[in-house]
Structures are given as structure tokens and as C-alpha cells.
Amino acid sequence: MQTKFKKSYRFAIKTSLYITLFITLLMSVFLYGYYTINVLVILIFAICCYFFSFLVIQYRVERFIYKRVKKIYDDLTLLESTSLTKGPITTDMNTLTQEIDKFARNKKLQIETLKVREKYRKEFFGNVSHELKTPLFTVQGYILTLLEGAMNDEKLREKYLERASKGVERLSYIVKDLDMITKLEVGDLSLNIETFDIVELIKSVFDMLEMKAHKKRITLTFDTNYRNPILVNADKERIQQVIVNLIVNSIKYGQERGTTEVSIENLIKNKVIVRVTDNGEGIAKAHISRLFERFYRVDKSGSRKEGGSGLGLSIVKHIIEAHDEKIYVESEFDVGSEFSFTLEKAK
Structure with missing residues (x-):
């Protein structure tokens, strides 16, 4: 789908006016020096000069800016920009600058948010690893001790099995609570x-x-x-x-x-x-x-x-x-x- 183009005439209007005033003034001086000044002729010349300048400037500037602005919009589209791709392209530099500034601020905010989330994510996985590792190693240690011969001692066997059971119970709590939080977050856990x-x-x-x-x-x-x-x-x-x-x-x-x-x-x-x-x-x-x-x-x-x-x-x-x-x-x-x-x- 081709991007819509929003025209801006401010630059062409002002520039054409400056050119018309200059050329008209120059022509008036020339006619004053060599010929009789005809106000009607000067007025017609000024009007013709203004419209011709306006059309040439508007067309040329429009094409010149449009090609470059469209390239900017196309590049921003690849970055999944927000408001820049939703509205028509404008050749007005103030508007374009404001939109680019807004886009840059939004992206900066998103990057900062992602950095914070990444920090929390790393902490979260580190914490999960620590929480699971502690009871897991405890259970593993007691079971290995039993397998290496401690199971022959009835009192020691019962003591170690009870401690291993507590470690398994702790693992069960963690998994159950994580499952509950996940269900609450996605809305799968219905409330009575x-x-x-x-x-x-x-x-x-x-x-x-x-x-x-x-x-x-x-x-x-x-x-x-x-x-x-x-x-x-x-x-x-x-x-x-x-x-x-x-x-x-x-x-x-x-x-x-x-x-x-x-x-x-x-x-x-x-x-x-x-x-x-x-x-x-x-x-x-x-x-x-x-x-x-x-x-x-x-x-x-x-x-x-x-x-x-x-x-x-x-x-x-x-x-x-x-x-x-x-x-x-x-x-x-x-x-x-x-x-x-x-x-x-x-x-």
C-alpha cells in the first residue's frame, strides 16, 4: 500500500513571494530608467511571476523532500514505528522534526524499559535456580548418602528419608506456587x-x-x-x-x-x-x-x-x-x- 502524501505549501508561498518582490522591484527600476512605468503591467508581471515561482518551487521542493522523507518513513517502518506510519507523509520540516523527536523519545523509553525487564529477568532466573537448587541438592545428598551405605543404619535411614522428604515437599511448594501465579496471570484460574x-x-x-x-x-x-x-x-x-x-x-x-x-x-x-x-x-x-x-x-x-x-x-x-x-x-x-x-x- 502506497504511503499517503500530505502537501505543505508554506515554504513555496513564502519563497515565491520573496522572489516576486525582488524581480518586480528589479523590473520596476529597469523600466523607470529606460521606459515609462505602467502599474498594470507591473501588477500582471508580479502575479505571473508569483504563480510561476510557486509552481516551480512547490513541485521541485516537493519532489526533492518527498524522496528523502519517504526514505526516512520506510526505514522507520522497518523498526515498527508508531504514529509515523499511521498518518500521511508530510513535507513540512517542523512537523517531521517533531515526529522524529517523538519517535526517538518513545524508542528510548522502550529501550530503557527493556533494559529494566532484562535485569529483572536475569535476577528472576538466578533466583529460580537458587530456590530449586537448594532443596534439590539437599534431597540428592541424603539419597546418595543412603545409597552409599547409610541405609543399613535404621535410625539414620529414617532421619535422612525424613529430611529428603522435606526437600521434596519444598520443591513441590515452589512448583505449585509458580503454577498458580502463571494461571492467575493468564486468567486460567477461575475465582469462586x-x-x-x-x-x-x-x-x-x-x-x-x-x-x-x-x-x-x-x-x-x-x-x-x-x-x-x-x-x-x-x-x-x-x-x-x-x-x-x-x-x-x-x-x-x-x-x-x-x-x-x-x-x-x-x-x-x-x-x-x-x-x-x-x-x-x-x-x-x-x-x-x-x-x-x-x-x-x-x-x-x-x-x-x-x-x-x-x-x-x-x-x-x-x-x-x-x-x-x-x-x-x-x-x-x-x-x-x-x-x-x-x-x-x-x-
Whole structure:
């Protein structure tokens, strides 16, 4: 399909006017010196000169610029340019310059975005490799030790098999969580939306995690006594997973004898916001923007003593976004953190 051509007459109009004025003035001086000046003749000559100059300049400049501009457009087309290939070609240099500048800025932004994504991609694959390698080598080590003769010792055999089983379980968690995130991202994981009491759900999570919190002497509590139910519309199982992940994190990084507090507030007419607040380690500002990335860890030492797949917050984010809701985080290092998310209030 041939590119449409948008004509610009500004250059030809101005240039023709300058040429006409100059030649007319020159002719007037010539006639004044040798002949009698006839105003009508001068006027006709000026008009003829103007139109002739306009046609010649417009045609020649148009062809001259068009060939070069079209080459620029064709080259940009190969680069899958944006607006430059959608509109007609123009011979106006100001317009062309603006479009080229806009194209260059867009491409620069795209390149910078790709560089950031490439950096995250490398970090992600490095993290995946590390997360899978640790339990895999653990399982492999115990099995090889057993095969080399340790299986003859009944106590040692049971001990090593239990540890290998934990390694396999960890691998299973990672694969299962990665599969869930992938399904959430592509929309293959359907949500079972129902109406339920969010207060009762949080109480059940408190009961579930009571022993884990007791080990660090952390108190799980509400900010107030919720006597009346607060009904929301969401996938109950997935929201329970969100709350479990957030509270487990608050216990994991909380201070001994600390507190994890949950509050539920009306945000707007049809929304509630659930806040999970702790007085634990807190998170430095440099890490907050990347908290929800897969396998991203604030602790760069790579310690895995707390367990987990390293995908908890990423799953939380995807579940909340699958509900078309928002999740927020506020934290101050050595003070504590607050994770909050919105839910649709039942009518």
C-alpha cells in the first residue's frame, strides 16, 4: 500500500513571494530608467511571476523532500514505528522534526524499559535456580548418602528419608506456587465468588497460626472487638490464602513478644480495606517497590531457615488483582510494616 502524501505549501508561498518582490522591484527600476512605468503591467508581471515561482518551487521542493522523507518513513517502518506510519507523509520540516523527536523519545523509553525487564529477568532466573537448587541438592545428598551405605543404619535411614522428604515437599511448594501465579496471570484460574464474613475468616486464620505465633511469643489480635459480621464478596479460599501469607510474613519477620494486628475499615460505600500491621523488622524504602516480585528477598544472604517458597507476596498480589482490587504496603525500617488490601463489600 502506497504511503499517503500530505502537501505543505508554506515554504513555496513564502519563497515565491520573496522572489516576486525582488524581480518586480528589479523590473520596476529597469523600466523607470529606460521606459515609462505602467502599474498594470507591473501588477500582471508580479502575479505571473508569483504563480510561476510557486509552481516551480512547490513541485521541485516537493519532489526533492518527498524522496528523502519517504526514505526516512520506510526505514522507520522497518523498526515498527508508531504514529509515523499511521498518518500521511508530510513535507513540512517542523512537523517531521517533531515526529522524529517523538519517535526517538518513545524508542528510548522502550529501550530503557527493556533494559529494566532484562535485569529483572536475569535476577528472576538466578533466583529460580537458587530456590530449586537448594532443596534439590539437599534431597540428592541424603539419597546418595543412603545409597552409599547409610541405609543399613535404621535410625539414620529414617532421619535422612525424613529430611529428603522435606526437600521434596519444598520443591513441590515452589512448583505449585509458580503454577498458580502463571494461571492467575493468564486468567486460567477461575475465582469462586461468594459472600462470607471476613471477621470469621480472620479468626480462623488466627487459630490456624496460633502455634506458629506462640513460638516467637507474638500476639495475633484485632484492633477492636468486631461483634457484628462484615460481609464481603470474594473467593473465600483465595482470600484466606492472602491473609495467611500476610500474617505468616508478619510472624516470620516480627520481633519476639511483638504484635500482629488486623483491622477492617470501611473505605468507600461498597469497599472495605483489611490491614495487617506488625511491629517487626520493617522494610527499607529501596525494597518496597519490588516486594511483590517472584522470589525477591529483602535479605540478600539467601537464608532459607524460615522456609516457604519465596512466592508468597507475589501470589498475594496476583490474587488481589484477580479480584480487581488493590494491595498496598507501608513500612519503616526497624519500626514495622502494614500490608492492606481492598475487598468488595456485600450489599
